[in-house]
Amino acid sequence: MSAHTEYPEALELLVQAFVRLPGIGRRTAERLVFSLLDWEPELLAEFGRRLANLPNAIRICSNCGNLADREKCAICLDSGRDPSLICVVESPAQIMVIERARCFHGIYHVLGGRISPLDGRGPDDLRIGQLLDRLAVESVRELILATGADVEGEATASYVRESVKRSGLRISRIAFGIPVGGDIGYADSATISMAIGSRHEIT
Numbered sequence: 050m051s052a053h054t055e056y057p058e059a060l061e062l063l064v065q066a067f068v069r070l071p072g073i074g075r076r077t078a079e080r081l082v083f084s085l086l087d088w089e090p091e092l093l094a095e096f097g098r099r100l101a102n103l104p105n106a107i108r109i110c111s112n113c114g115n116l117a118d119r120e121k122c123a124i125c126l127d128s129g130r131d132p133s134l135i136c137v138v139e140s141p142a143q144i145m146v147i148e149r150a151r152c153f154h155g156i157y158h159v160l161g162g163r164i165s166p167l168d169g170r171g172p173d174d175l176r177i178g179q180l181l182d183r184l185a186v187e188s189v190r191e192l193i194l195a196t197g198a199d200v201e202g203e204a205t206a207s208y209v210r211e212s213v214k215r216s217g218l219r220i221s222r223i224a225f226g227i228p229v230g231g232d233i234g235y236a237d238s239a240t241i242s243m244a245i246g247s248r249h250e251i252t
């Protein structure tokens with residue numbers, strides 16, 4: 050285990066920083082750090098400045114909780130979006146994924162996590178109060194609950210559903226199931242059961 054200590058400390062510290070990122074193992078981190086060694090000093094300095102500036106440059110949208118560079122995020126400011134349709138997600142990363150699919154034209158609400166008793170995170174740690182505030186002043190006709198398909202995601206969706214019950218508000222849950230192009234022969238039983246449970250009528 051002491052094989053890594055032969056690196057100069059500056060390299061080792063950078064490797065350890067990269068390893069903290071999701072999906073980056075020690076080998077990949079080492080490759081990245083060695084690749085940085087080839088960069089021009091000015092480029093490295095600029096990279097460092099951008100990293101250091103991140104906490105100042107990124108804000109949380111005062112309306113939906115998405116990442117923003119001013120008071121409100123680009124989606125909330127976009128007059129082409131349908132503000133009566135709110136998609137509730139756990140984190141801004143999920144907004145990126147949904148936006149990439151270019152299929153949703155409403156706006157969002159970021160909960161800032163999920164209910165997770167094991168991690169000591171309860172409903173009070175989520176932005177549910179802010180969601181209720183929005184529902185009180187915005188004319189929302191549908192809320193789409195897009196939290197994860199696992200136990201915690203389901204618990205979070207149920208909690209939000211119970212909290213926002215209001216006449217005239219339609220609440221829906223995104224469907225889960227077989228990936229497009231997927232063969233049901235390869236899906237696990239939990240996925241099959243989700244897919245059958247969230248089936249819809251075809252005409």
Ligand SMILES: [Zn+2]
Nearest residue numbers: 110113122125
């Ligand atoms: Zn926003």
